[in-house]
Amino acid sequence: MSNRTLPRLLQAPAILLLLIWMLVPLSMTLYFSFIRYVLNSTIRPEWMTPALSNWRGLGNYKYVLEAKDFWFAIQNSVFIVSSILILTVVLGLGIAVLINRSFPGRGIVRVLLISPFFVMPAVNAVLWINMILDPVLGLNGLAVAGINEIVDGLRDFPVLGGFFSMWPEFEPISFRATQTSSYAVIMMVTWQWTPFAVLIFMTSLQSEDESQKEAATLDGASPWSKFINLTVPHLARPIAIVVMIQSIFHLSLYAEIEIVSRGNGNKNLPYLIGEFTSNNIGAASATGIFAVILANIIAIFLLRIVGKSLMD
Amino acid sequence: MAIVTQSSKLGNVLWPTLAWVVALIFFFPIFWLVFTSFKTDADAVKPEFLFFFTPTLENYTNMTENYDYWRFAINSVITSTFATLFALAVGVPAAYAMAFDPSRRTKDILMWMLSTKMLPAAAVLYPMTFLTKNFLGIFDTHFLIILVLCLINLPIVIWMLFTYFKEIPKEIIEAGKMDGVSLWGEIKDILIPLAWGGIVSTALLTFIFCWNEAYWTVRLTTIDAATLSKLIEGNRAPEGLFFGRLAAVSTAAIAPIIILGWFCQKQLVQGLTFGAVK
Known part of the structure; x- marks a missing residue:
């Protein structure tokens, strides 16, 4: 057995499983996105089963791009995700700085703060929309x-x-109304993910170079200027990571949207895909491909940062 | 970090107090959920019993009758446990090979694995339903949910294990090889004992992610393999009639995981940022 065979064999199951998991469903989506495939088509029953003879080319993409719901879903996704990002980063920074010092009961404070992150999304939504909002x-x-x-x-x-x-x-x-349901989702997700930002910023604050700050203090730097000139640049990478990881998670929000208003006035791409899936598979698949492209754009940037820190 | 100068007496009282207030605000919704779970359904919506009421355990004792709680809970336990174990069984050998026998492509493979985690689930919703329902006939089975949970967490498992294994000095593993220890012996007697802490935190974190998963567990099940996520989502809008019992079943669904989560805060950072924040 050659030197490289054993490590390859050990990795093979993981790689094969992930390869199948990634390729098979995704290539089906790609295929369905190019054909007419409608589950309940009484006029054209041949569209009810997937077949190459129902080829539609880019027709599904055109149909989706012309659908009002699609642009609304994109706009609404961007609104929800960017609101959550701004809120969690600002709150997260503030809270991380606030508890990055020793004071009585700091351990308990940390435990209380982190708890929302472990609440399952369905409970989070049910709790907020019913008992609070x-x-x-x-x-x-x-x-x-x-x-x-x-x-x-x-x-x-x-x-x-x-x-x-x-x-x-x-x-x-x-908060179940058309105009306000997205605010409810923003609130509950911000509540859940601010702890995540706090945790990461705090981990990063603890690795900050203290001697640099002491030197700045001796030079008479104000606390605020130390924060802006030393701490914020140090946090640049964690902020980027928090932003990108959250973007990927929140672009696929589903349970919260379903529970708050069943998508009434508050759709995003996954929700739209879910709605299309009840009948128009072609359109659902084309929307899915758009979602993949959108996620990939963010993923490329994220992977670049992760890759840099991987081998050191 | 001291925003205020150390001589500031006011700051020494003010900032910790503020920290406590913020922490209590963040915890309040969870407290309120637990608090409400001890009210009867009738009391839960009456303003006069907002803070003062006669606590009752009836919501918990009736949980089986009201929601068939244990069926869903057992499904959650089974699927999360086995998904975690399978992910470890596949992940440990892979991470071992990557950490101690890296090739030129190891980094690319790791990055590619992560990228599978970033695919939006909804994009493959129909193919997954179609394949499992019409083709494989495994829709709404424990097997399917275990498989899916294992696959969506596998990249994180391998990634975390890889970062833990890399900390182990290569020489120890090499020494084992010299002594003619078999591969299985190397993994079982050298690697696993040395990386035990890391493996346990990886397992805990994976279990938490499996338990809280709310897309596939809802969409690929109907009754037989339905987990707690599905149970709660199915009772999304009780219109105020059943706040007490809904609060109890929700508390029961999240309590084990929150407690588990308290024990792995540190690993959470590593697991969620793929080791990019230290």
């Missing part, structure tokens, strides 16, 4: 009702009452 029975509804009651009480006061009687009754926001 529900406009009548959730804390959202109860809080608004409470405020209204206080304002009502204040109306009876002399002098001040005149001021408060000008206030309107507050209406709680319903």
Whole structure:
């Protein structure tokens, strides 16, 4: 047995499994994206089974690009993902700096902070949309009702009452509505992923060069300028990684969108694919290929960073 | 890191207090879920019982009756456990070969493996349903869910194991080879004991990811292999009638994993960033 045979044999099962897992379904998607394939086609029953004779060329892609839902899904995905990214990075940085010092109960603080990350997505969504954000029975509804009651009480006061009687009754926001369901998703995902950002930023802060900062202190640098000139550049790579890993995860959000409003007013590409899949497989596959391309663009940048740190 | 100068007495009180407040805010939704799980369904939606109520365990004792909880929980345990074990069984030899016998292509192979993790699942939703339902006949079986969970986590498993194995001095493995130890003996008696900590954290993290997976476990099952993700998603909108019991079943679904998660915070960073943040 040659020197290289054994290591190859040991890697073979993993490589073969992943190769099949990647190639087989994806090439089927690619194939379906070029043919007419409709599950319930009463007029053209031949479209109901996949066959090369139903070749449509780029027709499915054209159909998808012209669909209003597709552009809405792209726009909405970008809106959701970028909102989550901005919120998690800003909050994550703030919190990481805040707890990167010793104080009483720091261990407990860390444990409390990290916990949301381990909540399963379905529970996260069910918990937020029902028990917290529900406009009548959730804390959202109860809080608004409470405020209204206080304002009502204040109306009876002399002098001040005149001021408060000008206030309107507050209406709680319903987060299942068309315009607001994406906010609910942004809120719950931000809650879940901020701990992730905190954890990574904190790991990275701990490897910061302390002597550099001490030197800066001796030179009379202000805390703020130390943060901007030393800490932020040090965190550049972790920030890039947090942004890219989250982009890849959040581009494929599904459970949260399904639970909050079943995609009503709040679709993304995976959700659109799911909707197409109930009937128009050709369109679903073309949308899938677009999703793959989008994910790949981000993945290339991420892999480049990971690759650099791999062998050292 | 001191944003405030060390002489600042105010800062020494202010920043830790703020840290505590932030931590409590982040934990609050979980607390609220657990808190609600001890209210009856009727009490859970009454403002007058918001904070003060007679706690009850009925939501937990009725969990089987209300939701058939244990069936889903057992499915979650079975699929997550076996997926983790299979991923390790395939991943340990592969990572071993990559760490101790790297070739020119090892880096490319690792990168390629990661890239499979980044494919959007939804893109292959129909082919997967089609293949497993019409072609292989394994739709809604434990076998399928175990296989899928194993495959989607395999890149992370190999990646993590690779970074742990690389820390072991090559000489130790080489010495074993000189003594004529068999390959199996090398892995079993030298590698696994030396990398035990790393293997355990990889297993824990993989188990967590499997347990929380919410796309394939929902889409490739109907009843037989349905996991807790599917159970919760199926009860998405109880319209306030069943907040108490829903909170209880949700608590039961997340509690084991949160506790497990507390033990592997450190590994989480490595597992999720593929070793790029140290």
